[in-house]
Amino acid sequence: MPHRSVTLSQFILQEEVTHPESSGEFTRLLIDLALAAKMINREVTRAGLVDILGYTGSENVHGEKVQKLDVFAHDVIARVLGSTGQLAVLASEEDEDILSVHENRAPGRYVVNFDPLDGSSNINANVNIGTIFSILPRVSRSGPGGIADVLQPGVRQLAAGYVMYGSSTMLVFTTGNGVHGFTFEPSLGEFLLSHPDIRTPPRGRIYSVNESNYFQWSEGVKRYVDWLKQPDGESGRPYSARYVGSLVADFHRNLLYGGIFLYPGDQKNRAGKLRLLYEAAPLAFIAEQAGGAASDGQQRIMDIVPRELHQKTPLILGSRDDVRDCELFVQEKHEAVTAERRGNHAATARALEPPARKTSTSSPS
């Protein structure tokens, strides 16, 4: 197929041609990101052979155990992007604070928020893990970039993407002009266009959620997941359960096949587990660009204005109609919920009817 010979750099440069006003800085930033991805990929694929597996012995800002590969990936991205001159500021899921760019350089026009290695609990078992990134324009006018540059809603993203390290490594991204996937060809050291213009089915047959949290969920989420499991040929239920526990891997599979990923809030963590800036917003941008959707149950993820660097959000992500169904359950507006309510009202009314009337209505004609 002809597109298999298009490299990521060629593709990005071709896109740049369609923007004559472009300075080329954004293009260089994407190419730098791809370089960082290749460096991380090299280490991930050698992970069993070099001393990079296992924990560092410390915890990150979220109280999670930090893996050596997490630290490696964070350092690579911070180093490669921080020294190239395209960025005003960076923020990493692994760092408490924003990261300044190289002191000897004038700050650039862009901001990158990133999750260096998502799905870390899977690292030591050779299961897919990923890097997620989000590129924003800086909003501050001069000097080094600051927190206001980082705390922007998803709608302001210029690009977002992820790299999934696994049996084959892929880089998938959008600049707001569709979603394109590139597969890493190790013998060439290049990402080649393998999945141009990815479109996700409007409805899938897969649900991905950590169901061990069931008893902590709201009634709306419980009902939705119960509903997905009820057989109903017309709507394609029951759905199949697929949960890797690596967001990038679960998202990628559902993007291609159709389906829904959920990480709702629960009694312990009202906002769930996933981070708005590094996980939810970039994947929401990709989902929407592929024809899918992303919501926190009440509003579009892309519209949420972040208040804090490490803010979490409930996440409902994937095929458009599935996300809509889930939102309606959460808001108690889905027809299955209203029908159940009507049924309950009718049953209650019948139970409350005076005995005389009860006899007359139930007597045979």
Ligand code: FDP
């Ligand atoms: P991990 O903790 O392994 O890094 O955000 C992190 C994440 O993985 C996601 O990749 C994944 O979807 C989710 O957490 C898994 O959380 P649970 O173990 O609670 O299911």
